Amino acid sequence: MRGELKILILEDVPEDVDLIKFQFDDFEQDLEFATCFTKSEYLQLLHNFKPDVILSDFNMPNFDGLEALQLYRQNERLEPFIFVTGSLGEENAVASIKSGATDFITKEKIDQLPVAIIKALREAETKRQNLAYEAQIKAINTFNAALVKNKKWQAALKDSMEVICRTLSIDRGFYFSVSGKHDRIADLQIDWGATGNGRQHRGPLSFQNLPLDAVPEILDPLMAGQHVTFVVRKMKNEAAKIMLRNEGILSILIMPLHNGEQLNGILGLADCFKERKWVAEEIQFLRTLGRDLNSAFEKRRAERALQASEERFRSLVQNGSELITILSASYHIEFASENYRPILNYAANDLEALPFKELVHPADWPQVEEALEALHKNNYTEVDAFRLKAKKGGTIWVHAKFSNMLLVPSVRGIVTNMIEVSTLKQKEQELKLSQTRYKYASMASEDLVFDWDLETDKVHRVRSTNSLLPKDLEENGDTIDAWRHIMHPHDRDKIFVDLKEKLARPDVKHIDQEYRIIDSRGNLQYVHDKGYVVRNKVGKALRLVGATSITTARRKAALKSQLMQIIHEALATDDSIIDGLQSMVEGIVRETKMQGGEVWLSDSDEEALQLVAEYNTHKKLSQKEKLNRFIKNVGLPGKVLADKKSVLLSDLSKSEVFGRKKAAKASDTHSATAIPIRFESKILGTILLFSQYKGEELAFHQELLDEISTQIGTEVKRKMSESMLEMFFEVSPDFMLIYNFQGKIRKVNRAVSEITGYSEKELLGKPILDFAPEDEREKLRARHKELIAADGESVGLGQIQTYIISREGEKRWIAWNTAVVNEEQMIYAVARDITERVKNMAEIKRQNERLREIAWIQSHEVRAPLARFMALLNLMEIERKEHSPKERELLNYMRLSGEELDRIIARINDKTENL
Amino acid sequence: MEKVLIFIDDDSIINMIHSRLASRATEHPVETFLSGEEAIEYFKTQSGKFYIIFLDINMPGMDGWEFIDAFRALEKDFDFTIHILSSSIDRSDKEKAASIEEIDQYLAKPLELPKLQELAK
Secondary structure: OOOOEEEEEEOOOHHHHHHHHHHOOOOOOOEEEEEEOOHHHHHHHHHHOOOOEEEEOOEOOOOEHHHHHHHHHHOOOOOOEEEEEOOOOHHHHHHHHHHOOOEEEEHHHHHHHHHHHHHHHHHHHHHHHHHHHHHHHHHHHHHHHHHHHOOOHHHHHHHHHHHHHHHHOOOEEEEEEEEOOOOOEEEEEEEEEOHHHOOOOOOOOOOOOEEHHHOHHHHHHHHOOOOEEEEHHHOOOHHHHHHHHHOOOOEEEEEEEEOOOOEEEEEEEEEOOOOOOOOHHHHHHHHHHHHHHHHHHHHHHHHHHHHHHHHHHHHHHHHOOEEEEEEOOOOEEEEEOOOHHHHHOOOHHHHOOOEHHHHEOOOOHHHHHHHHHHHHOOOEEEEEEEEEEOOOOOEEEEEEEEEEEOOOOOOOEEEEEEEEOHHHHHHHHHHHHHHHHHHHHHHHHOOEEEEEEOOOOEEEEEOOOOOOOOHHHHHHOOEHHHHHHHEOHHHHHHHHHHHHHHHHOOOOOEEEEEEEEEOOOOOEEEEEEEEEEEEOOOOOEEEEEEEEEEOHHHHHHHHHHHHHHHHHHHHOOOOOHHHHHHHHHHHHHHHHOOOEEEEEEEOOOOOEEEEEEEEEOOHHHOOOOOOOEEEOOOHHHHHHHHHOOOEEEOOHHHOOOOOOHHHHHHOOOOEEEEEEEEEOOEEEEEEEEEEOOOHHHHHHHHHHHHHOHHHHHHHHHHHHHHHHHHHHHHHOOOEEEEEEOOOEEEEEOHHHHHHHOOOHHHHOOOEHHHHOOHHHHHHHHHHHHHHHHOOOOHHHHOOEEEEEEOOOOOEEEEEEEEEEEOOOOEEEEEEEEOHHHHHHHHHHHHHHHHHHHHHHHHHHHHHHHHHHHHHHHHHHHHHOOOOOHHHHHHHHHHHHHHHHHHHHHHHHHHHHHOO | OOEEEEEEOOOHHHHHHHHHHHHHHOOOOEEEEOOHHHHHHHHHOOOOOEEEEEEOOOOOOOOHHHHHHHHHHHOOOOEEEEEEEEOOOOHHHHHHHHHOOOEEEEEEOOOOHHHHHHHOO
């Protein structure tokens, strides 16, 4: 609204003109006034002054306001026409409104004039816009109608262009199609010049084949879907500027037809007489048109694509992979597509009137025929896969769709579409094969693959032919209850409680459990389930999928070694054989989960058995206080002794051998087995086991214990021998003592207590050195070290002697012999009381010493006077030169006697020296 | 060099016998002592001669072995030989004598003239 506002005042009274002008003294906008009161002046001013607002008196001497209004509106002018008058009659008012007056202002309220003008101007602007909009809508409709109706694209575009240009008073309109993929070259398709304005076409446009990429300021916005406007005078690109100027163009708007991905074409709208300022409404209008034009393009493109697709379809029917056949109601071939030749080697006319049956592999015909027959009910059927015979032998697998079009006038047949599925079929076959293989593998491994639907409780299993599943499970169908039924009653509840708990926990994915079942042959089997829990999004368990493997053999081996361990541990302790057998039977009963067990040992002549240990979970079965001795062939133990093999009584109530029927009934004992304890060819005794279940389960344990009966026998025999050794140990007069590597006393015999005066209780567990005298400890400690270091070669170390002070203070000498058992870390010592011997030895030594003393006295003290005597004799011989023969004879005898005495002394000396 | 024969023995009769034997066997002077202590006192004053010593073992007070220890302690630089001359024929005495460096040989009494003549040369 800025800029000069031109106001035309139609008034004959100069004072009133002044009064009107006076109202605009404070008006915000610059104003230009023109005044007149004659018709001729008025018309001239309308043309030259081009008023924005007309203020008119109603009554003037030679002219009247109403006529002025009518003249004004005849030109379809929309500018405000306001009456400013002294008074206005009711009739005039109506007439003036009919003629298009904008407003009335009486001279009393002349001060409201500026506001009225502003308001009127605003209304006029809106009205003008509305009119332009209406015109544009109308143009768009016309334009669309032209595009849609006109099948000749070029002509339609030209018509559309004319609508555009006329609506917007454009002098020239261009349309360029964009050729090629590169959006580089725009071909001029339409050049519309408004003939009405006197311009003639100048011939070929210089911007034919406009290289768009040469003018980036045009191309870039266009590529982005934006329009551009140029005033040619201000253009920077000289080439474009010259080109447009040569065309006589002053300003131009260029708009892309862009579908968001691709530039389809370019609209150019040019003014040749003025430099146009584009207003928003016009741009909006052009955009709408552009969009419509664009959709027309897209539509056209789609039509072209459809056309191409139809062509492709046609070639597909004839050359594609789909065999198309039309069959008569009697299934004779009426039409066969051309591609029968490349696919099956038939020429189309080979097949005409041929029964479709002859084309189908005989084995597959029944299902094809069934599908065809079904067309009476359904208009459409399918056959997943069947074989068509090729002309030169061989087959292909096809998938067929049959459509009943017998009643469709243009077809009158059964349309058959067949697609070759040989590859697909092959895959299916492979899958089937792998499933079969899996099944066989499953059979071979004896694993039972299961899929348990937790919702329906149905279990699907892949069964192996040598399935261990009992028959009734097969017959009763696969429900989890049926499975539950074959589970061992002892395990059943626990397993199900566990399972339920695990399934309820959303984090548990894997189930792993082992339990016992009774198989189809009534044998006890251990099975191991490994399953995967399939859960829904909230963690609810839906299915349990997995495999059950039979682990009996493994379990049997494990149980066997466990039992051996139990038996060994029971009998390897220092306990008596009776206590050992007691803990053995307890261990066996617990491990095998039996109801009870007994151990009977045979006499040495194997004629009778004695009950030595029993462990019954049900006390009524207890035998101890009643009959505890059986002779050969009587009762279950007696039978084992007689038969020399294990016995199984699977129903005690019907057994002739078993006597304790009442007790069995009272304790709900159902079956029993007795296994011999073997040592070499001897039966050392028997182990009895009782079960509250059927004999089948016991059979498992019977077999198991039978297999280890010799090992058990060896253990028992060893224990028995040990017991005998034990007896020797106890009664030996020798001091026997076992102590460990730490020097703690572990076992002593009676002799130890007798010799030392300390009781067994006082000795056991104490360090052995505590009982040694202070002055012997160092020696004994060194010896202990030597023994351990000797590493099993301790025997070479020989005996050691020491003394101990008995409780009564008596000094006792003992001589030790020791054996080190490295495996046990024990030292076995056998000692002998040598106190008496030591005493004797001391006496002898003392006597010897005395003897030595005597010898020494002889050597020194007796011989000293002898030596003197001999020396004197010598001297006599030397100093007396002349001796009478008698004197000489006597001296000689004296010498001989002296020498004899000297020899005797020397002999005594020699003997004592060797003591 | 002048040689001197020394007899150390608690038995005065034996000493008398040995003196008379020596006078027959050699011209060298002879000294006899009844105890080791006396002999040590004598040797303290001696020097420059060759001493041939005959020593008894079993004597009251200082015995033959103890005499040798005391004699060694004098650290005299004169020449000498020591011969044990004992009535003992005990093996242990002979073995002991053999183990002592200063002792030349072990002689069981009585001492024969030819032996003395040989040793006194």
